[in-house]
Every structure is written in C-alpha cells, then in structure tokens.
Amino acid sequence: MSSLEISHLNVTLGKKLILNDLSFSLAQGQIAALLGPSGCGKTTLLRSIAGLIQPSHGTVRFGNQLVSLSSLVLPSHKRKLGYVPQEGALFPHLNVAENIAFGLDRSIFTKDKIRQITKEMLDLIELQGFENRMPSQLSGGQQTRVALARALAIKPALVLLDEPFSALDAELRADLRTDVIDLLRAQNTTAILVTHDREEALVSADIVALMREGKIIQQGTPEAVYSTPISLETAIGTGDALVLAAAKMADGSTSYLFNSTTTGSEVEKGHIVIRPEEIKIDRDLSTATAVGLIEKIDYYGHDAMVSVDISGQKLKVRIPGPFDFVLGERVSVHHAGPVRFFADEIKM
Amino acid sequence: MTTTVTDNTRTALTKDARNQRAIRSVLNGAVGIVAALALIPIGYLLVRSSQKPVGEIAQLLVRPKTLEVLATTSALVLSVVTVTVVLGVALASGLHFVKLPMRRLLIIPAVLPLAIPSYVFTYTWIALIPEFSGFFAAVFILSVTTLPYVILATLAGLRTVDGAQIEVARSLGLSIPQTFRRVVFPQVKGHISAGALLAALYTISDFGAVSLLNVETLTVTIQNMYRASYDRSAAAVISLVLIAFSTVVVLADERVKRQSPAGGDVKVYSTKNSLINKVWMRFAVITTLAIFAFVAVVIPFFVLISRFFSNRVAIEWGELARTSISTILVAAFGAIIALVLSTPLGILLAGSKTRIGHYAQRVITIGHGLPGVVVGLALVSIGSKLGALYQTTFLLAFAYALLFLAKSVASMSSSLSRVPNSVKDVASTLGMNQWQVFKKVVAPIAAPGIGLGTILVFLTAMKELPATLMLRPTGFDTLATQIWSAAAINRFNEAAPYALILVLIAAVPTFLVSRPDKSDRTFIQETARSPK
Numbered sequence: 001m002s003s004l005e006i007s008h009l010n011v012t013l014g015k016k017l018i019l020n021d022l023s024f025s026l027a028q029g030q031i032a033a034l035l036g037p038s039g040c041g042k043t044t045l046l047r048s049i050a051g052l053i054q055p056s057h058g059t060v061r062f063g064n065q066l067v068s069l070s071s072l073v074l075p076s077h078k079r080k081l082g083y084v085p086q087e088g089a090l091f092p093h094l095n096v097a098e099n100i101a102f103g104l105d106r107s108i109f110t111k112d113k114i115r116q117i118t119k120e121m122l123d124l125i126e127l128q129g130f131e132n133r134m135p136s137q138l139s140g141g142q143q144t145r146v147a148l149a150r151a152l153a154i155k156p157a158l159v160l161l162d163e164p165f166s167a168l169d170a171e172l173r174a175d176l177r178t179d180v181i182d183l184l185r186a187q188n189t190t191a192i193l194v195t196h197d198r199e200e201a202l203v204s205a206d207i208v209a210l211m212r213e214g215k216i217i218q219q220g221t222p223e224a225v226y227s228t229p230i231s232l233e234t235a236i237g238t239g240d241a242l243v244l245a246a247a248k249m250a251d252g253s254t255s256y257l258f259n260s261t262t263t264g265s266e267v268e269k270g271h272i273v274i275r276p277e278e279i280k281i282d283r284d285l286s287t288a289t290a291v292g293l294i295e296k297i298d299y300y301g302h303d304a305m306v307s308v309d310i311s312g313q314k315l316k317v318r319i320p321g322p323f324d325f326v327l328g329e330r331v332s333v334h335h336a337g338p339v340r341f342f343a344d345e346i347k348m
Numbered sequence: 349m350t351t352t353v354t355d356n357t358r359t360a361l362t363k364d365a366r367n368q369r370a371i372r373s374v375l376n377g378a379v380g381i382v383a384a385l386a387l388i389p390i391g392y393l394l395v396r397s398s399q400k401p402v403g404e405i406a407q408l409l410v411r412p413k414t415l416e417v418l419a420t421t422s423a424l425v426l427s428v429v430t431v432t433v434v435l436g437v438a439l440a441s442g443l444h445f446v447k448l449p450m451r452r453l454l455i456i457p458a459v460l461p462l463a464i465p466s467y468v469f470t471y472t473w474i475a476l477i478p479e480f481s482g483f484f485a486a487v488f489i490l491s492v493t494t495l496p497y498v499i500l501a502t503l504a505g506l507r508t509v510d511g512a513q514i515e516v517a518r519s520l521g522l523s524i525p526q527t528f529r530r531v532v533f534p535q536v537k538g539h540i541s542a543g544a545l546l547a548a549l550y551t552i553s554d555f556g557a558v559s560l561l562n563v564e565t566l567t568v569t570i571q572n573m574y575r576a577s578y579d580r581s582a583a584a585v586i587s588l589v590l591i592a593f594s595t596v597v598v599l600a601d602e603r604v605k606r607q608s609p610a611g612g613d614v615k616v617y618s619t620k621n622s623l624i625n626k627v628w629m630r631f632a633v634i635t636t637l638a639i640f641a642f643v644a645v646v647i648p649f650f651v652l653i654s655r656f657f658s659n660r661v662a663i664e665w666g667e668l669a670r671t672s673i674s675t676i677l678v679a680a681f682g683a684i685i686a687l688v689l690s691t692p693l694g695i696l697l698a699g700s701k702t703r704i705g706h707y708a709q710r711v712i713t714i715g716h717g718l719p720g721v722v723v724g725l726a727l728v729s730i731g732s733k734l735g736a737l738y739q740t741t742f743l744l745a746f747a748y749a750l751l752f753l754a755k756s757v758a759s760m761s762s763s764l765s766r767v768p769n770s771v772k773d774v775a776s777t778l779g780m781n782q783w784q785v786f787k788k789v790v791a792p793i794a795a796p797g798i799g800l801g802t803i804l805v806f807l808t809a810m811k812e813l814p815a816t817l818m819l820r821p822t823g824f825d826t827l828a829t830q831i832w833s834a835a836a837i838n839r840f841n842e843a844a845p846y847a848l849i850l851v852l853i854a855a856v857p858t859f860l861v862s863r864p865d866k867s868d869r870t871f872i873q874e875t876a877r878s879p880k
Contacts, residue, residue, distance in 0.1 A: 052773050072361035075368065076776040077784075083777035089770035093792045102788075103778030147774075154778060 002063075003028040003190040004049070004158060009058030009068075011041075011048055011214075018044045019055070020214035026207065029188045031181065032219075033201035035237065036211035042194045045211070046160050049192070050083050051076035062157060082151025082159040082189075087167050088143040090135035096122075096146050097131035103154040121149040124183060141172045148180060152187065159184060159191040165200070177204060198239055202226060210237050226275075232342050235273040242279070242315055246272040246341055257313060258289050258335040270343040276318040278337030281308065281325070288332035294325055308333055371782060376704050378692035383708040385689065386715050386753055389726035390591065396584035396729070408585055414569075421565040421593065424486060424558075425551050431491040432547045436498025437540055439640070441528070442633030443499075444506040447623035454634075455503070456859075457641035459496045463854035464648055465811040465828065466493045467556025468847045471835040472651035474560060486563045490554060492644045494547035498540065505539025506532070524624065538608035545601040552594055553719030555814040556832060566590040570721045571814055580729060587722045594719065652851070655844035663845050672849050675810055675826040678741050682748025683806035686756040687798070689749060694760040694798075695786055709761065715754045723751050724815035731819070739821040747819050748809040755808070759801020763794035807857045811850065 004026040011019040018041045026032050034042045047053045049060060051073055060068035062081075067074040076083075090099050100121050104114045122128050125145040135143060144164050151159055164180070165173045181204045184191045195201050201208050202222040209219040218225055218234040229235035232243065246256035247266040253259070256272050285291060292308035292315070299321075306317045306325065310333060317333070325331065397405065408414060439458060448454055461469075470489050473480050509532055517527040552567065559568050566586060573583040656663075693712070696705040727747050731738040749756075767790050775789045776782075813828045820829060827850040834843035 047773070050773070050777050052776065066358075066361070069358060069361060072358065072365055074361055075364055075781070076773070077779045077781050078364070079777065080779065081777055083774055085770040085773060087770075089768060089774050091771060091775070091789055091793075093789075102775070103780075105779060150774070150778070160777075 002026060002061075003030070004192075005059075005061040006045075006049070007059050009045075009048060009055050009060065011044055011053055011055045013044070013053075018214055019048065022058070022215055024209060024216055024219070026190055026192070028190055029185075030206045031184060031191045031193065031204060032207040032209055033205035034192060034194045034209050034211055035196065035198060035201040037196060040211045041214040042196075042211055043162055044214075046083075046162050046192065046194055049158070050081060050160055051079050080154065080156055082148075082154065082156035084144075084147045084151050084159070084161045084164050086163050087140075088135075088147035088164070090138075090143055090146055090150075092135055094135075095131065096127065096133050096135075096138070099135070099146055100149045100153050102150060117153055121153050124152070125149045125179075140167050141176050144168070144176060145179075148183070152183070152189070157190065159189050161191060161193045163194055163196070165195075173200075198237070202238070208238070210234050212237075227338070229273065229340065232271060232273060235340065235342075240276050240316070240318075242274040242276060243271050244274065244313070246270055248341060248343065254339050254341050256339075257310065258333075259339075268343045270341055273340045273342070274335060274337060276305065276316050278335060279315065279317040280334045280336055281306065281317055281319065281331040282334075283329075283331060285330065285332050289335070290333045292331055292333045294327055294329045294331060297325070297327060368782075375692055375696050376702075379696055379704055379708045382689045382693060382753075383711045386712045386750065388730070389715075389718060389723045389750065392726040392730055393584045393587050393591070393722065396581050397588055400581040400585065405585055408582055409589070414586070414589070417564050417566055417569050418589070418593075420483070420563060421552065424483070424490070424563065424565060425548050425597070427487045428490045428494060428551045429544050429548050431487065432495050432498045433540060433544050435491070435636075435640075436495050436543060437502050439495075439633070439636060440499045440502035440506060441532075442629070442636070444503060445624050446629050446633050447625045448630060448633060454637060457637060457645055458499050459858060460641075460855065461493060461644040462496045463851050463858040464493070464644070465556065465813070465850070465854075466490060466550075466554050467560060467813060467828075467835065468652075468831060468851065469493055469644075469648055470557040470560045471831065471840065471843060471847070472648040474835075474838075475651050475655065475840040476647065481561050483563055486558050486561045489557045489561065490547075490551050492640070493557070494550045495640070495644075497546040497550070498543035501539045501543030501546070502536060505536030509535050534608065536608075538605045541601045541604035541608075545597060548597045549594060549719075552590070552597065553721065553814070555721060555817075556828075560835065566593065567719055567721045567814065570725060571817070574721075574725055574728075574818065580725075583725055587725055590719055590722060598713075648851075652844050652848045655841050656848055659841045662841070668845055668849065671825050671827055671830055671846065672853070674741075674824065675828070675850075676853070678745050678826065679748065679806050679809035679812075681741070681745035682752070682809045683756075683802050685745055685749035686753050686805050687802050689753055690756040690760045693757055694764055694794075697761050697764060709757065712754050712757050715750070718751065720747075720751055720812055720815035721818075723747050724818035727815075728818045741821060741824065744816065744819045744821075744824075747815045748805075748812060751812070751815060752805040752808055756801055756805050759804070760794070760798050763797030763801070764790060766797065767793045803857045807854055810854065 002025040004024075006022060006024045009019050009022045010017065022041075022045065024032075024045075034045065036042050044053060048055055048068070051067065054071055054073050055068060057070055058068075059066060059070075062079070067079055091102065094102065097118050100118045101114050104117060106114070109117070118131070122131065125148065127142060127145060127149075130138070130142070130146075135146070138146065144167075147164070148161075161180075165177055168176060177200060193201070193204055195204075205222060207219055208222050208225045209216045210225065211217070212233065218230050225234065226238050229238060235241045236243075244256050246254055246269075248268045248270065249255055250264040250267055254272065255266070281292070290310045292310040294306060295309050295314070296307040298305040298307075301321065303318055303320045304323065306319050308315045308317055308331065315333070319325070400408075442448075443451065443454060443458065466489055469492065473485075473489065513531055514527055517531045518524075522530065552565070554565075555567050555571055558565050559571070566589060570583050570586050570590065573579070573586065690712075693705060693708055696702055697709065724747060727743060727750075731743050737743050771789060771793075772785055775785045780788060810826070811828055813832055816826055816829055817832070820826065827846045830846040831843045831850065834840070834846070
C-alpha cells in the first residue's frame, strides 16, 4: 500500500494557483526528491502535505487515513509527521536536548523514556555531549542535524525535508546529505526531500519527481529520469544537456550533427538531447563523424568540460582526467549513446 | 469499505474544522471588543461635538483665538522637530561612527533625560531662572526632553546598516558626507522619521511644560475649557481639531516610512572596524554631548537635590511614601490592563494575517497620537454617567491602558513578529495545537520584548499628567499631580522631593530600555518598526 497518496490537489494562495491538479504517491520506506526551480510550488506541496496550508481541491492520504479532502484539513498537529524546514528552524529559547524532546508528549512518555529517546537521537546524529548547547552556539550543519533529530524523535511515518542543506557549503553539504539519507534508510522512513540541486536529487532519492509550475511533469527512478527524459524540459531539468537541432526521416532514422548521412525526406523537425558524457573526442581524425576545434577547457581535476566548435555548432563535452588536449587543437568527435528525439511542438 | 473510511474521516475533519473556527471566532470577538474600547474616546468626542449646531462649531473653529492656538501649536511642533532631528541625527551618527572613548557608556547621558518628564524639567529651570518663559523657552524644553527619542531611533537605524556597504561606497570614491547622504541616510530615514514622530506627538500632547511656560497650545486650551467648566461640547470640538493635527503628523511619518526600504529580517551590524578617527570630530561629538548632558541632566538634578536639602525638615515623609506607592500601583495596574487588552490581538497576529487583526491594529495605532487630555476628557464625561466607576482609580488605570494601548500592541506585535513562521510550523507538526504553540514557543521567545514594552507603558503612565489631573479621585495624588500642584504656584521646595523620587524610579526602566551595556535591539528600535 502506498504510504502517501496525493490526488488532484489544487492549492491557491491569494489569487494564484500554486499547485495545479497535482497527483503523486509514494510507497512505505521510499525517499522521493522533489526537484524544480524556485517558485514552482515545491515548498507549497510540502506544506500542504504537512497540513500547514488549506488546499482548495483534491485529497491527501497517509496510508488509509484521509487527512485532506478538498478544503477539509486535518490540522498539522494531528498528522504525526516530521517536518524540517529550510535552515532548520530550531527553537531559539530551548537547548539541543529540549529541542529534540519537544514533540514527545509528556502524558505518553515518562521522563526516563524521553531522556532515553533524546540520547538515542543524539547518538544517531553524532552530537553526544551537546545536550545543553543553545542553537545559537551550533554551526549550520549541527543545527540541521538537530532539526532532523527533532523530527525523527516522534517516529513519524513521513519525513518532509525542505532544502535542509541549502545553507551549507559544498563539502559539508555532501557529507551531511549522505548521513541523513543513510539515517532515513536505516529507520525505513518514508521521506520527501525538496531541492533545486539536480545532483542532490539524483544521488539521494529512490524516486525523482520533477516539478514545473505547480505540476509534476515526470517522475521515476533517478536513472530513468536522467537517461530517458520525456521532454526537452525534463532533460534539462535533470542534468547538463546538449540540445541539437534534428529531424526524423522517412526511414525512421534521425538526422543530426553526428548522423548527417541519412537519406530520404524529413517527416518532422525536432531536437535531440545528448548528455555531455556521451560524447567522446580523440585525435584519430580519419574515423571522424565530425571534426571540431577545442575552444575552451574548464578543468575540475577529476574531469574537465571541454568546449568544442564543430563548424559553428558549439558543444560541451565531459572528459575524464587525466588528458592532454590543448586549446586550439582539432579533434574527432563521436556520439556514443541513445538518440533522444523530441519533436517540436506544432504551433497552431 | 473505502466509502466508510472516507465518511468517518470526513466527520472527523469536519469536527476539526469546526473547532478551529470556534477558536478563531472567540479570538476575533475579543479583538473586536478591544478595538471598540480603543474607539471610545473618538466616538465620545464625535457624539458630543455633533450635539453642537454646525454654525456654532464653525464659529468656534474660525475664531481668532482658535487660529492663534493652532498657529502656536504648529510652530512649536515644527521647531521642536527641526531642532531634534538636526541635533539627534548628528549626535547619533557621532556616537555610531566616530571612535570615542567608552562609546557604549556615552549613550547614557543621551538617554537619561527620558526619565525626566517635561514638567519637572521646566520647573527646575524656572526655579533657577524665574523669568524663564515663552515660546522659545518651550522649544528649548521640549527639544531637550524629546531629543533622546530621535537619538535612540536613529541609532537603532544606523545599527542595521552594514558597515561593508560604507566601505564599498568609500572605495568607489565617495567622501564621508557623500556616503552618509547617498548610502546611510536613505536606509535610516524611516527610523529618523519614527523618532521625529515620537517627538512631535510628545509636543502636541504635552500639558505641563507649555502651561508652566505660559504658551497656549491646543492641549492647554482643552484643559482650560474643561477646568473652567466651560461648554464640554466646545472642548470636544477642539479635541477633534487636536486629533486631526496628530493624524496629520502620523500620516506624514507613514509617508516617509513607505518611501524607505522595507526591512525584512533586521540584522544588527557591528561597526568596530570602520570607526572614524578624526580629532575634530571626536572633540565635536564629546563637547555636544557634554553640553546636552549638562543642560538636560546636571542642571535638573542640581536644582532638585539642592531644593530637596534646603528644607529637609519640612518634608512630609508619610505623604511622600503614600503618593509614591499609589503612583506605582495605579501605573502598574494600567500597564497590566494594557497588556491584557493587547494579548488577543497579539495571538491573532502571531497566528496568521487576518483582516480583523489588521483593522484592529490600525484602529489601535491611530490611538498612538491620542493626547492624554483627549482621553481624559472622554472618560471623565462617560465616567460621570457610570456612577460606580466615576472617581475610581480603576477608571484612571483604564485611561492609562487606553492611552498607551498602541505602545503595548506595537511592542507585542513586533516581539511576536520576531518568532519565525517556520518555528511555529515545526511546533505544529510536532503535535502542538494552536494554544500549545503559543504557550510553548511563541510566548517564551517574545516574552522579553513584551516585558520591556509593559515596563515602558508603566513608566509612561507614572509620568502622565493631563489625564491624571482630570480623572484622579478626589484626594488621590500621584507624584505627577503633587509636583504639578506645587510647581504651578511656585512652591519649588515642596515639589522637589516628589520630583526627585519620580525621576529616580523612572531612571531604572529608562536604563533597561536603552541597555547601553548591550548593543542589541532596543525598545526604541521596536517602536521605530512599529506597525504601519
């Protein structure tokens, strides 16, 4: 049974329709990444799931419990979910231990039990000995950990993470992300991670859902959304992409920069999408399908992004290091990967 | 099976929605009552004025005496605002940007005059120079009394300007004055305006200083009409003129605030590393401060203390103690009523933006410019019809609460707005209902600010004179009325002990409010950010 099921959800804020007939579901223990540019409605969706916003239409179900039916909404304090907003939002007047224990109902748990859970959580986030620190005395990464512990302490069926790592620098971000995802997996918790970082979404999630303008336009495993995007938009949304003009031919083949030998008539015009790592370059000009000139090399250490000019068409190619290409060199360029053709929309 | 589940949850959800609506309507109702209470004075004045024939009202408004008083009031307000803005901005900038010895402590002489009510200040100067009187004397007294408001508000604004911006401006080739004009001033003009607003409202509603100095402003006219048992409707008409005048001032301030950049999250920056180290500037700032402190603090204290000791034998200690205690009690009572009245609005505004909350806040904020004499006049007339309430300390305390409700609401809503929404959301997802969120998260975070606001209301109520004169029960005296009645008949020695006690009690919260030991946000900063 799915652990979260959203169907035909509409949310209007002010006069603007923020979520537009959105449907989405998630199985127990799955981690989903909501990926999209700012303003596409990611946070609104999360807040609707948390019961912090009143939808105008649609239903939200946790397991077999209906929590939201049109504008009838189960208030957030009865939903028992873990919510980690941007930058953590720790209670500034409480120390670390009090923050973590905040959601533990004293009429249900004994003092000892609360202390024990708090200690378990501190072990989990590896902040033993920080019980009495105030939030202002913690680093950004530590604050995020405490916010997560606070959410997990109530053993929620669902955890909602709203760009929890956005305030951190790159290295800390990757480390903490790995820790957090491991933690969620260890507890078999269903979770939704909101992010606008494509890499973060692909690395962390079982399901990547791409959002645009209040709708989910594609969802699937990270591999699926990356390698078989359903449109130009989702292709660009999930990773670096080269977009080349192309045409579908009568014999079923696709004519584009690396395959100009096709004959016959064009059936429809469109574009193809190539991932930068699917292009190879070498010095053997004799076998070349295309010859290009190296214009620019952005060197990153483990790999490099090389800009190649093929008779006016500029391509960015990802080359693993080490290599010895130099600026101004003429190279042979090959395409080794799937041909993803998307027909242009016909303008009426 | 699915349908039954749906039906059950539908019932549960509907019940929840009903509960939430019930809580909300109770809150809305409470807020509506408070807004209605806040409208009592204006409502009374409108009703009372309307009992007068239109012809008579017109005659009253255009008679030379009214026009003359209006002109005097305008000239006084303009002069005081000009003097305080020029001096206040200069002093605040000096304190903020110039490298001075013991910078933090230098702010004490700049804010201490807040503890000295204008009438005490006036009386010490008259005791020193018996001929001290007239328009320019009033400009001097009121400027010195209100200068701390402008200094504190400007300082609060300057602290929100990132020092790095100034360094960028300098590196782009701007001189110090150019940097101030083009980078600093546009960012702090809203704060300066807030300080100027406080100075203007103080001047408009001041009764003690101007009447001791024989300057007739609208406030004095109303008080005189009331005391001469002159036609109450006429007093009501002049009160409406006074309210119109205050409203113009409040609107002018809102206009300036609209033009200044909207402050989202206020950060407080340190200027430690970019202080100006020029000898003439340091000299100028310290000299100006010293002169101000001498005029505004040293002289009054000198007069009070020397008068106090000159007739120590004649002091009635029992009477002094009784008056002090009753002053503290009635002022504290008023502050607590104000706190209670502003709480439902606070909870409502902390929850979410609601239309009724917004309107209630606006109604109450208008009361910000309501002079004591107007509230006094309204309540004394209504109270005389209520019998049991008339001539009670409760009515007096209630008058204080109405007078300073805007202050209380402003401090409450700005303290509450410091509680981030995300924090409330988290508490709610962790199983806290609306009330628990307020109790366990919102209140603890906002409490220090609200407490400080309540202390400020208490302090202001303790010094209040015109409404107290009208509403106090027969035989009931506060420190303010004792000082007033002694000073009005030139018995300076008798007033001294009361004045000294009042100033000393007021000095404690004044110190707390400015907290020179902390460069953190002050109450004045909260006032400067008070709701639009």
